[in-house]
Amino acid sequence: MEIEKGKTYKYLREKREVSQAAKDNLKQFIKIKKSILDALQESDLTIEQLTQKLNMPANEVVYYLMSLVKYGFVQTGAVDDMDAYFSYKLKK
Amino acid sequence: MHGKIMNASFDALVIGGGIAGGEAALNLANNGFKVLIVEKDLSIGGKMILLSKVFPTLDCSACITTPKVSEISRHPGITIFTGSEVKSISRKSETSFEAVVIKTPRYVIGEDCTGCQLCEQACPVLVHDQFQYNLVGRKAAYIPFSIASPRVAAIDIENCTLCGACEKVCPTKCIDFTQEEEEYCIDVKTVIIATGFNLFDPLKIPRYGYGTYKNIITSMQMERQLAPTRPFNTILRPGDGKVPDRIAYVLCTGSRDMTVGNPICSQICCMYSIKQAQLLMGALPMADVTIYYINIRSFGKGFEEFYDQAKGMGVNFVKGKIGKITENENGNLNLRYEDINENVVRESEHDLVVLSVGVLPNTDSKALFHDGDLKLDPFSFVDQADPLASPSKTSIDGVFVAGTATGPMDIPDSILSAGASSAEAISYLNRRL
Known part of the structure; x- marks a missing residue:
């Protein structure tokens, strides 16, 4: 096949099958990202509040939320009175 | 191929x-x-x-x-x-x-990549970031870390879904899936x-609970949390995002331990733990840091003074060998240990435990x-x-x-x-x- 610069992914698609695990991982991330961003749309939340709202294990919320902070979707807000938990908000 | x-x-x-x-x-x-x-x-x-x-x-x-x-x-x-x-x-x-x-x-033409990270932003995939020791995610199209050399993107082909998003946004057309x-x-x-060297994998000591209890991390994960290019905005427990205030270090995790097949001293764990303790006291001034040790080996130039400095800053040193770590409902951890000086078994509660993992060949x-x-x-x-x-x-x-x-x-x-x-x-x- 003719390989067009800027569209070489089509070439590899012909030669290599994307694994089911990679597809499942992408689906899961899209779903979790949407649920976190939707929850933060309503108000700033702590990890504990997000955990309850999304019914997800707290360690998974930390992982995904911090990844969304890293990629600029979410930003860290204020810390609570006990200096224990930060709140998180959408990056506008 | x-x-x-x-x-x-x-x-x-x-x-x-x-x-x-x-x-x-x-x-x-x-x-x-x-x-x-x-x-x-x-x-x-x-x-x-x-x-x-x-x-x-x-x-x-x-x-x-x-x-x-x-x-x-x-x-x-x-x-x-x-x-x-x-x-x-x-x-x-x-x-x-x-x-x-x-x-x-690498699926990227290194000479043409400007390290702009537009591919990383466009990539929809998130997987564990091995350079942050899995504390956060990274994309399948990614710059390994901000000060990587070469600062050139790479495609993680095992996790890539070949959607082409990275190629579409690349301004220099340097992504090349034909490589x-x-x-x-x-x-x-x-x-x-x-x-x-390789770092000891603490999963080999199940009684410490690493991998099961999410608020137990390795010293390399703490190292990343303390680095300027850290994964979180501050020091956090990965289990629930709480800022820790009672932190324990378990020295000789996988070193000087025949039960895991490594009888020798790793030579660096005492000092990097003392270093991290000092940095933690700077980052979290209200935190208590306790180091559980068998012997402190501060043998190098300036090491003993560095150890004294940590003691002077308030780091608590306990001569004790950890037997088992268990988790409370609130995610805090109970350390059951032998107090070597007093010859008794004691328990203490901490909200974050750092395993000072050893050096393996x-x-x-x-x-x-x-x-x-x-x-x-x-x-x-x-x-x-x-x-x-x-x-x-x-x-x-x-x-x-x-x-x-x-x-x-x-x-x-x-x-x-x-x-x-x-x-x-x-x-x-x-x-x-």
């Missing part, structure tokens, strides 16, 4: 682009020799480039490593293969070796093994040599044939060893070892040229 097989020749092959391999390569290149560094990771700099600060001076690790890796990368006498592995080395003649090197595709694995046959006159280099037997010492580090008179000499003539490939040591000793190794390699080359 091989692309082309290419031939090349160099005076020296340095296996490993960490601080020892980089230093050895620089010394050789500064003396006019042509050097190839083969690094299996996507960046040179080894483990040092990922550290927060170094002990006992508390100098910024990246500030020392970055100029060094930049000098290595720009040196006209040094060629670097990242994402590559030496597959085999065989003696070709009395004065030369043939090395087979496999270069895995294939390349095999190189390389003639070299001498070899330096600088393959570094990287035995990969053993299998590389087809003709000569590369001897390992009783602990599986590369054996030093003549440790007093010629500390870099191995069991194979013309093959030298540098840094922690010979055994556990700290950064200054690794650099000294690399200096010795390059000096011996230069002497060897001069005798044979």
Whole structure:
């Protein structure tokens, strides 16, 4: 096949099958990202509040939320009175 | 799946682009020799480039490593293969070796990549970031880390869904999914093994609960949390995002422990834990930090003073061997330990536990040599044939060893070892040229 610069992914698609695990991982991330961003749309939340709202294990919320902070979707807000938990908000 | 097989020749092959391999390569290149560094990771700099600060001076690790890796990368006498592995080395003649090197595709044309990270932003995939020790995610199209050298994107093809988003946004059209694995046959006159060390995997001690209890982390994960390029905005428990205020260090995790097959001291854990404790007291002034130890080994220049400084800052040192760690409902951890001074068993509660994991040998280099037997010492580090008179000499003539490939040591000793190794390699080359 003719390989067009800027569209070489089509070439590899012909030669290599994307694994089911990679597809499942992408689906899961899209779903979790949407649920976190939707929850933060309503108000700033702590990890504990997000955990309850999304019914997800707290360690998974930390992982995904911090990844969304890293990629600029979410930003860290204020810390609570006990200096224990930060709140998180959408990056506008 | 091989692309082309290419031939090349160099005076020296340095296996490993960490601080020892980089230093050895620089010394050789500064003396006019042509050097190839083969690094299996996507960046040179080894483990040092990922550290927060170094002990006992508390100098910024990246500030020392970055100029060094930049000098290595720009040196006209040094060629670097990242994402590559030496597959085999065989003696070709009395004065030369043939090395087979496999270069895995990065799927990015390095020379054209500007490191703009637009591909990373466009990539929809999120997987664990191995350079942040899995504390956060990274994309399948990614720059390994912000101070990586080369600062060139790479595609994690195992996790890539081939959606093409990265290619569509790349301003220089440098993403190239047609790249294939390349095999190189390389003639070299001498070899330096600088393959570094592996960190102990604490999953091998189930009673410590690492992996099960999410608020138990390794010292390398804490190192990342303390680094300027840290995964979180501050120090947080990965289990629930709480700012910890009672932190425990468990020294000798996987060192001096026959039950896990590693009877020797890792030499660096006491001091890096004391360093981290001091940094934590700076980052979290209200936190209590306790270090559980068997013996504190502060043997180097300025180490004892550094230990005293930590005690003066309020770090609590408990001579105790941890038996078991269990988790409370609130995610806090109970440490059951033998108080060695009092001869009693005690329990204490902490909200974050850091396992100070030890140094294990990287035995990969053993299998590389087809003709000569590369001897390992009783602990599986590369054996030093003549440790007093010629500390870099191995069991194979013309093959030298540098840094922690010979055994556990700290950064200054690794650099000294690399200096010795390059000096011996230069002497060897001069005798044979």
